[in-house]
Amino acid sequence: MTEVSEATAVYGWSPTIPDEVVGQLLIPLPRDFEVTEDWWEWVRNENRHVRIELTPSRELRIAVVSNEGSFIAAQLMFQIQLWIRAGGGGMVLESAAAYDLPSGFRKRPDCSWVSPRQMPTAPRPWRQKFDIVGDFVVEVRSPGQSIRQQQEKMVEWIEGGVRLGWLIDPFERKVWIYRANGEVDELDDPTELSGEDVCSGLVIDMSRVWD
Template sequence: MMLQSPLILQIPPSMQMTDEQLFDFCQVNSHLRIEKDRFGHLSIMSAIDDKIVNLNGSIFEQLRVWSQQHNVGVIFDVNTRFKLSTGANRLPYAAWMKLERWNTLSSAQKEWFIPTCPDFVVEIRFLNHNLQLIQEKMTEYMQEAEIKLGWLIDLQHRQVYIYYPDKLEECLDNPDTVSADPVLAGFILNTSSIWSLS
């Protein structure tokens, strides 16, 4: 069952998890999507079902094809965790990071919570999910020094919100395609195929 909003668990300061404990907690509950906000609250989100897999797969596959052609960065799927400068722990549906930034990370950092924000993130609003909560998450991303571009794909209204740091968001109504220029030069997402899956 898809939750309309994440289940928010407020953790008392005396019971805050270390990164190691949070990692273990997420591992034993791998059937759920668990994020931590900058206040230490845990968001328990819907499990990954077939619909999420298909939608995310369409976005990720298009990004993967572009990435292989250009070979200037690394792509990440819905299972990759990023630790932001605020301490928040996020799981974007898709992300991309410049290769030179990725290469500065140690092997251990690459296999655990990636201790930085990606250059590009994609979040998805599924039907009946709380739009404001996801918009707040996008605003959080845009406050990170490393971020260059973010997309919020709203399946309910067939809209795509475009986010850049220090700029007002832009909203596209029912676009057939969305361009990531100039951050991901030449990457154009075919959104019409995504609407057909929603």
């Protein structure tokens, strides 16, 4: 369990997050509590065993970080990085990257790509969030999370300005493709995935993801 007494004294409030989270946990923020960058960074660093997001209704959305999801994200990042170095451009980020969406969400995908035109202009090191929206995001279903919950998260991404999103279910070997125009395709056990017109030329070999 996260120690809260010292953090409460420093920041005014700190969430109590259990060591084990089943499915999805919502923790409302106190009414007058102000989310600062220092507090946000502290909460994330103290609770690396879970993924923490902030909703427009001022709730912390907590979900488990799975080994399966981490493995899949790493495989995807490797293939995307090869495509970037071959001329695709931009940058690929893992789940530590947080995006502030126009709707008020602060979200963290398992994997994301930012196009060259969206690259941060500020010098590194960057803060823990980007005031941009990734062009392409990937979410991997975690144990205990329902498909419905994950699909709702994908809709949030598209409504926030993401141009292409993949929802990967490693348990059923399914992929849902979400596009900016609202179209959604469901694929059963695909052998490869295309970045389409968003990540032109990107082709992901799914055999390295599934196996």
